[in-house]
Amino acid sequence: MNVGQRMTRNPITITPDMSVPDAQALMRKEKIRRLPVLDKNGKLVGIVTARDLIHASPSPATSLDMYELHYLLSKLKVEKVMSHPVITVTEDLPIEEAARIMADNNISGLPVMRGEVLVGIITESDLFKLFIELFGARHQGIRLTVLLPEKRGELAEVSSAIAKNGGNIISFATFEGEDPTNSYCTIKVNGIDRETLLDVITPLVTRIVDIRES
Known part of the structure; x- marks a missing residue:
């Protein structure tokens, strides 16, 4: 899956x-937390987040009165508080690579470019939605987490055993294990009861970590 x-x-x-108060008002109206900033030629020159705008507000400890604060804030422009240059990605980038870039750079959104043209934005909220789908969180079933030995054909053996006993795999995800010799695997299935699933899977894995209906 790509960006x-x-x-x-x-x-x-x-x-x-645009003034900082106007940008804040736009975010509240549209229920968004970041805005790409384009110059008059449509070129991406920055990005501003809700946090940037909050930090731009005068400190509560200031000696200015309310009217002076509002006046100063109304004169403050987005260009003074936006982040630039901007880290961007392209549409064909794998989604997990976009997630890595966000995590490594401690940012919550990436403008998506097609050449010099802004065509989209990918955010942490998009990744959360994908995470929900990855684990089949909106589907009923039995959620099983196991510790698997790191050997060729292990995943195929587990999925085949489930299918042969009438189970339908809703989601299947693997993660780094306790050491290089193993990995965690979380499977969500339906069409098979809990006891049968345990009987089928237990001989194939190092350990059953967790099982629950969800």
Whole structure:
């Protein structure tokens, strides 16, 4: 799955000369937390987040009165608080690579470019939705987490055993284990009862870590 399949297309944008209060109002109205900033030629020049705008507000400890604060804030432009240059991605980038870039750079969203043109934005919320799908969280079934030995054909053996006993795999995900010799695997299935699932899987795995209906 690539970024282009999960991004928000044609994101709402602002210009560098928009005031901070106007940008905050736009975020509240549209229920979003970040805005790409385009110059008059449509070129991406920055990105501003709700946190950036909050940090731009004067400190509560200031000696200015309320009217002075509002006046100063109304004059503060987005270009003064936006982040630039901007880390961007392309539509054909694998979604997990976009997640890695966000995590490594401690950012919550990435503008998506097609050449010099902004075509979308991928955010942490998009990744959360994908995470829900990955684990089949909106489907009823038995959720089983096991510790598997790291050997060729192990996943195929587990999935085949489930299928042969009438189970339907809703989701199947693997993760780093306790050491290089093993890995965790979380499987969600339906069409098979708990006892049968345990009888089928237990001989194939190092350990049953967790099992529950969800």
